[in-house]
Amino acid sequence: MPAEILNQKEISRVITRMAHEILERNKGSKDLCLVGIHRGGVYLAGRLAEKIETIEGERPPVGTLDITLYRDDISLRKDPPVIKETDIPFSLNNMKVVLVDDVLFTGRTIRAAMDAVMDFGRPARIQLAALIDRGHRELPIKADYVGKNISTARKENVKVYYTEEEQTDLVMLLKEGEQTEEDI
Amino acid sequence: MTKDLLGIKELDKDDIIRILDTASGFKGVLERDIKKVPTLRGKTMVNLFFEPSTRTRMSFELAGKRLSMDVTNVSISASSVTKGETLLDTIRTMEAYGADIVVIRHSSSGIPHLLADNVTASLINAGDGFNEHPTQALLDIFTIRQHKGRLEGLDVAIVGDIAHSRVARSNIYAMGKLGINVRLIGPPTLIPAGMDSLPKVKVFHRMEEGISGADVVMQLRVQRERQKGGFFPNIHEYAKLYILNGRRLSMAKDDAIVMHPGPINRGVEISSAVADGERSVILDQVNNGVAVRMAVVYLLSGEKTSRMMEERRQRTEDRRQKTDHKLMPAQERRQGTKDRRQKNEY
Numbered sequence: 001m002p003a004e005i006l007n008q009k010e011i012s013r014v015i016t017r018m019a020h021e022i023l024e025r026n027k028g029s030k031d032l033c034l035v036g037i038h039r040g041g042v043y044l045a046g047r048l049a050e051k052i053e054t055i056e057g058e059r060p061p062v063g064t065l066d067i068t069l070y071r072d073d074i075s076l077r078k079d080p081p082v083i084k085e086t087d088i089p090f091s092l093n094n095m096k097v098v099l100v101d102d103v104l105f106t107g108r109t110i111r112a113a114m115d116a117v118m119d120f121g122r123p124a125r126i127q128l129a130a131l132i133d134r135g136h137r138e139l140p141i142k143a144d145y146v147g148k149n150i151s152t153a154r155k156e157n158v159k160v161y162y163t164e165e166e167q168t169d170l171v172m173l174l175k176e177g178e179q180t181e182e183d184i
Numbered sequence: 185m186t187k188d189l190l191g192i193k194e195l196d197k198d199d200i201i202r203i204l205d206t207a208s209g210f211k212g213v214l215e216r217d218i219k220k221v222p223t224l225r226g227k228t229m230v231n232l233f234f235e236p237s238t239r240t241r242m243s244f245e246l247a248g249k250r251l252s253m254d255v256t257n258v259s260i261s262a263s264s265v266t267k268g269e270t271l272l273d274t275i276r277t278m279e280a281y282g283a284d285i286v287v288i289r290h291s292s293s294g295i296p297h298l299l300a301d302n303v304t305a306s307l308i309n310a311g312d313g314f315n316e317h318p319t320q321a322l323l324d325i326f327t328i329r330q331h332k333g334r335l336e337g338l339d340v341a342i343v344g345d346i347a348h349s350r351v352a353r354s355n356i357y358a359m360g361k362l363g364i365n366v367r368l369i370g371p372p373t374l375i376p377a378g379m380d381s382l383p384k385v386k387v388f389h390r391m392e393e394g395i396s397g398a399d400v401v402m403q404l405r406v407q408r409e410r411q412k413g414g415f416f417p418n419i420h421e422y423a424k425l426y427i428l429n430g431r432r433l434s435m436a437k438d439d440a441i442v443m444h445p446g447p448i449n450r451g452v453e454i455s456s457a458v459a460d461g462e463r464s465v466i467l468d469q470v471n472n473g474v475a476v477r478m479a480v481v482y483l484l485s486g487e488k489t490s491r492m493m494e495e496r497r498q499r500t501e502d503r504r505q506k507t508d509h510k511l512m513p514a515q516e517r518r519q520g521t522k523d524r525r526q527k528n529e530y
Contacts, residue, residue, distance in 0.1 A: 066209070069221035069222070070221065076489070079486060079490065080482055080483055080487075082205070082487065083205075083206055083208075083209025084208070085212065086212050104434075110198075119218040120216065120218075121217075
């Protein structure tokens with residue numbers, strides 16, 4: 001049986017806490033913006049922005065980022081990955097950019113995301129928010145805001161579902177070779 | 185997709201749509217302040233042009249550079265072909281330099297196809313004789329989709345020298361695969377026989393008739409060098425019959441767009457007012473060309489990687505078969521060793 005890590009209610013609480021942490025650390029939402037990394041990070045960035053809006057009364061600008069073209073394994077992959085939309089409709093110069101991703105694993109995605117963000121401007125600061133930190137970092141990267149730390153084996157798989165795509169928000173831990181119902 | 189992009193003929197509908205969708209992603213890159221991504225860092229592109237070309241060559245060069253490739257251009261006058269080297273040797277030399285992508289333009293039809301099977305680099309056809317110019321057709325289709333939001337069921341008029349146009353040929357193939365209705369307009373001498381027997385293709389000799397109700401009007405360049413062949417009496421008469429001016433454009437749909445692969449001959453196939461008018465998307469075509477070529481290079485590079493991985497897997501497999509005894513159950517292996525010891529093989 002795949003183990004449930006966070007259910008919808010817990011995810012909502014975690015996001016509320018992270019929103020507070022972001023505001024506390026940055027002393028409000030001035031010059032703050034969120035950039036969600038495809039796919040999951042895009043949904044999470046939207047929700048964090050909503051929460052920040054209910055707390056501060058002002059919604060920080062939200063962008064989406066596709067890191068495909070910045071990957072370090074592009075020449076090692078079998079199929080060239082599909083390029084998704086990168087949409088950052090505001091200047092990143094002198095902004096406090098919070099990168100948002102769902103699962104922090106090797107850190108390679110974040111390395112690529114930081115390179116991509118730098119191509120869009122010169123932010124004052126880049127911070128990282130991740131819903132799940134599952135360890136096994138291959139690069140010296142650390143999240144500033146973590147929803148939940150879990151210890152995993154390398155071959156396990158953390159799967160996140162979103163109401164935008166599925167019936168509910170859910171984080172599951174799949175053992176090696178384990179599949180969810182819909183995969184079968 | 186295959187290793188190379190030789191022509192639209194070799195692609196299917198899904199390939200074309202995949203290239204267009206990928207190009208949309210690259211269009212975003214070109215709109216940024218820093219128009220460069222590190223995707224293909226360390227890969228090499230060689231532009232091998234045996235025919236003069238400014239825009240296509242520059243477009244490929246920029247596409248490569250914006251993907252962080254190393255790009256070199258070889259033009260005919262500076263190459264060792266003039267010293268008697270065969271084409272195949274030239275291209276093998278390029279490969280020895282480490283070229284991953286070779287873009288080739290040649291005045292003879294079929295040259296890229298001939299070379300493709302003999303090299304491991306990915307070949308992109310940038311125009312071969314009267315045959316095809318696939319990336320031009322792809323960027324044309326991309327531009328149509330950008331402005332019309334759809335492809336299937338559109339009416340596209342292609343006007344001019346169809347017979348000698350590789351742009352027209354590639355577009356006819358592509359549009360046929362995508363369900364676009366094509367109207368070919370030109371004097372009988374410049375439209376090859378049998379064209380109207382192709383599905384979704386109609387032939388017109390009178391411009392007014394062919395253009396009416398069209399969603400897209402694509403003018404081809406009058407290739408002045410053809411005039412010597414006697415295909416039309418003189419350039420003025422051609423212009424009179426087939427120029428796209430405001431009056432003729434008004435017969436097409438109200439939102440019809442005007443396209444031209446360039447370079448344009450003002451006052452011959454297109455009037456200045458139309459070329460510079462608000463319905464002209466000629467400069468969009470140029471701009472989209474870079475994004476489409478980036479997409480082609482990106483997708484072919486992925487294809488090359490998967491081919492290399494397959495070869496590597498095959499090699500490992502072969503090696504494994506040679507050293508098969510390791511996979512034998514221990515007991516059999518020991519027995520084998522015992523036998524050999526008895527035979528004094530050790």
